[in-house]
Amino acid sequence: MREAYHEELSSISEGLVEMANQVGSAIGRATTALLDADLTLAEGVISGDDSVDVLHRDLENRAIAVLARQQPVATDLRVVVTSLRMSADLERCGDLAQHVAKLARMRFPEPAVPRELHGTILEMGQLAQRLMAQACEVILTQDVDAALRLEQDDDRMDELHRMVFHHLLDDQWQHGVEAAVDVALVGRYYERFADHAVSVARRVVYLVTGQRMKQTVTDERVTA
Amino acid sequence: MREAYHEELSSISEGLVEMANQVGSAIGRATTALLDADLTLAEGVISGDDSVDVLHRDLENRAIAVLARQQPVATDLRVVVTSLRMSADLERCGDLAQHVAKLARMRFPEPAVPRELHGTILEMGQLAQRLMAQACEVILTQDVDAALRLEQDDDRMDELHRMVFHHLLDDQWQHGVEAAVDVALVGRYYERFADHAVSVARRVVYLVTGQRMKQTVTDERVTA
Numbered sequence: 001m002r003e004a005y006h007e008e009l010s011s012i013s014e015g016l017v018e019m020a021n022q023v024g025s026a027i028g029r030a031t032t033a034l035l036d037a038d039l040t041l042a043e044g045v046i047s048g049d050d051s052v053d054v055l056h057r058d059l060e061n062r063a064i065a066v067l068a069r070q071q072p073v074a075t076d077l078r079v080v081v082t083s084l085r086m087s088a089d090l091e092r093c094g095d096l097a098q099h100v101a102k103l104a105r106m107r108f109p110e111p112a113v114p115r116e117l118h119g120t121i122l123e124m125g126q127l128a129q130r131l132m133a134q135a136c137e138v139i140l141t142q143d144v145d146a147a148l149r150l151e152q153d154d155d156r157m158d159e160l161h162r163m164v165f166h167h168l169l170d171d172q173w174q175h176g177v178e179a180a181v182d183v184a185l186v187g188r189y190y191e192r193f194a195d196h197a198v199s200v201a202r203r204v205v206y207l208v209t210g211q212r213m214k215q216t217v218t219d220e221r222v223t224a
Numbered sequence: 225m226r227e228a229y230h231e232e233l234s235s236i237s238e239g240l241v242e243m244a245n246q247v248g249s250a251i252g253r254a255t256t257a258l259l260d261a262d263l264t265l266a267e268g269v270i271s272g273d274d275s276v277d278v279l280h281r282d283l284e285n286r287a288i289a290v291l292a293r294q295q296p297v298a299t300d301l302r303v304v305v306t307s308l309r310m311s312a313d314l315e316r317c318g319d320l321a322q323h324v325a326k327l328a329r330m331r332f333p334e335p336a337v338p339r340e341l342h343g344t345i346l347e348m349g350q351l352a353q354r355l356m357a358q359a360c361e362v363i364l365t366q367d368v369d370a371a372l373r374l375e376q377d378d379d380r381m382d383e384l385h386r387m388v389f390h391h392l393l394d395d396q397w398q399h400g401v402e403a404a405v406d407v408a409l410v411g412r413y414y415e416r417f418a419d420h421a422v423s424v425a426r427r428v429v430y431l432v433t434g435q436r437m438k439q440t441v442t443d444e445r446v447t448a
Contacts, residue, residue: 064305071295081288081308088312169402177404178393184405185412 031125248356255349
């Protein structure tokens with residue numbers, strides 16, 4: 001029974017890694033679609049989210065099957081329950097990548113993001129993708145130090161999020177209300193994506209060390 | 225053992241009802257704080273979210289303890305796992321109510337919402353509170369028809385959300401970019417709150433009937 005249990009557990013872990021890979025790729029492609037006004041790429045991200053949802057559903061069913069068949073206790077039980085939560089985080093990241101792509105599609109053939117914000121949004125997109133790659137590594141290696149580095153990169157995301165808002169609310173903003181609302185929502189999507197990636201890493205740390213990492217409290221609306 | 229199990233299960237269910245009550249009240253008070261620029265009320269909602277988080281943590285621990293001690297299978301197992309998910313939905317609703325209150329605090333003593341949108345935002349706030357009360361009733365009664373009514377009220381929320389965006393992007397908008405961004409984010413907070421309330425009800429229906437309710441796919445950004 002222990003061997004069967006560990007096989008099932010490792011298949012759940014593989015499912016999480018596959019989800020993390022897919023949503024990491026999705027946020028990268030969604031960012032390109034947004035900045036280049038690339039409709040084909042946007043459509044690909046939007047339809048590709050179904051595959052993440054299928055992985056999520058499948059992983060939930062397998063986790064519940066493990067609970068029913070193996071009836072794990074103590075640490076083993078926490079591993080399975082935590083996997084369910086990580087799967088929910090990753091599924092939500094897929095939704096957020098899809099939202100970015102939908103915005104690109106909605107504004108096509110116009111670009112949704114004004115030229116002078118391209119650099120900042122590109123950095124947010126790349127950072128989101130990198131955070132997810134790191135979260136994926138943390139799942140695979142259970143490396144607590146790597147999880148801590150993730151927190152630092154997330155601080156940079158919060159800083160970029162603040163910069164976007166300062167720019168939006170600057171008197172020099174010349175792109176009107178619609179573009180401001182688009183950019184505010186996009187900024188929020190990246191910030192939420194990063195939060196979920198950090199959350200995945202924190203859950204792994206909790207499993208490994210039994211210690212909850214300190215939750216950084218950031219105001220959602222970061223402007224003063 | 226069965227009796228102990230049902231006692232523990234019923235205590236988990238009571239925890240969910242208590243969380244639903246607290247976040248329903250929080251979104252109502254946050255709405256008043258937002259529309260009346262009431263700082264004391266806003267501070268109360270912001271600090272009160274700790275209590276929701278404690279309930280959430282406590283409920284998670286009890287659910288895991290039930291899994292460990294009672295090792296439920298089949299339907300019983302799904303009930304416990306589903307409770308974990310409902311708790312996560314409700315915890316997120318608490319965060320969203322807190323975001324609305326934080327916006328009221330950030331703009332104080334100015335009101336964050338222009339006068340002509342007060343009616344729409346008030347309706348969104350009341351609807352959010354009502355949806356949560358209905359979700360709470362569904363948890364208590366497991367009434368599938370009540371869950372279906374919830375879906376209809378959520379359609380109204382989506383309609384209000386669309387109305388807010390149309391107003392924001394109207395050429396007549398005279399409140400500048402900052403107010404537009406505030407209102408766009410507030411609209412999203414209510415819409416997300418409603419989605420989580422509906423999600424709670426859907427999970428109950430799934431437990432009772434074994435059927436997943438059709439998920440209404442709505443674009444996140446509802447403007448054309």
